[in-house]
Amino acid sequence: DQQVKQNSPSLSVQEGRISILNCDYTNSMFDYFLWYKKYPAEGPTFLISISSIKDKNEDGRFTVFLNKSAKHLSLHIVPSQPGDSAVYFCAASANAGGTSYGKLTFGQGTILTVHP
Amino acid sequence: DADVTQTPRNRITKTGKRIMLECSQTKGHDRMYWYRQDPGLGLRLIYYSFDVKDINKGEISDGYSVSRQAQAKFSLSLESAIPNQTALYFCATSDSDITGELFFGEGSRLTVL
Numbered sequence: 001d002q003q004v005k006q007n008s009p010s011l012s013v014q015e016g017r018i019s020i021l022n023c024d025y026t027n028s029m030f031d032y033f034l035w036y037k038k039y040p041a042e043g044p045t046f047l048i049s050i051s052s053i054k055d056k057n058e059d060g061r062f063t064v065f066l067n068k069s070a071k072h073l074s075l076h077i078v079p080s081q082p083g084d085s086a087v088y089f090c091a092a093s094a095n096a097g098g099t100s101y102g103k104l105t106f107g108q109g110t111i112l113t114v115h116p
Numbered sequence: 117d118a119d120v121t122q123t124p125r126n127r128i129t130k131t132g133k134r135i136m137l138e139c140s141q142t143k144g145h146d147r148m149y150w151y152r153q154d155p156g157l158g159l160r161l162i163y164y165s166f167d168v169k170d171i172n173k174g175e176i177s178d179g180y181s182v183s184r185q186a187q188a189k190f191s192l193s194l195e196s197a198i199p200n201q202t203a204l205y206f207c208a209t210s211d212s213d214i215t216g217e218l219f220f221g222e223g224s225r226l227t228v229l
Contacts, residue, residue: 004158041222042223043120043206043208043222043223044206044218044220045220046218091159103174104159104218105161106151106160108156108157109158
């Protein structure tokens with residue numbers, strides 16, 4: 001039972017355009033969501049996060065949107081750059097009681113390719 | 117030097133062999149984790165430890181064991197490796213004051229023949 005799903009295995013975008021990566025979840029107990037980026041032969045690195053009390057969080061070119069009613073989040077990258085080409089994982093945690101930090105449930109990942 | 121170091125980076129072994137993957141960190145974090153990545157499945161939590169005396173099973177702990185030798189060291193063992201344990205393994209750490217953000221090592225690729 002995949003509680004966090006990234007239904008697009010890959011996405012190809014032209015440099016300068018917007019990249020939109022999508023993620024759906026089924027567990028209503030999830031209250032914190034994160035995006036990680038992974039380059040080949042490296043570990044995932046944290047990109048941006050959002051708490052369920054917000055519907056948007058922005059950090060430079062990266063914005064994460066959360067739609068709790070639809071159990072859907074998305075990562076927008078504007079403008080996209082060739083260096084953004086990587087695998088992007090969304091992840092979620094249920095932090096009630098404060099004991100679940102780091103116990104993340106990950107999606108399958110989306111391979112983003114940004115063409116020059 | 118990497119803050120979270122995993123050894124070995126690559127290992128090929130045979131069915132039935134005992135394998136240990138080691139992780140050490142210099143971030144000073146209390147919490148350490150072992151995740152496994154498989155194509156099409158993302159990363160799944162194997163074991164986690166919130167301090168030296170605290171070890172917990174994750175989503176897929178069967179066939180694995182762990183040891184937290186010190187705050188900075190957390191090792192993962194496969195007592196009798198099987199082919200479906202072929203995967204990319206990641207160690208991660210987190211600061212208990214920061215919600216959910218994990219710092220990952222570079223990964224250990226294990227192939228079980």
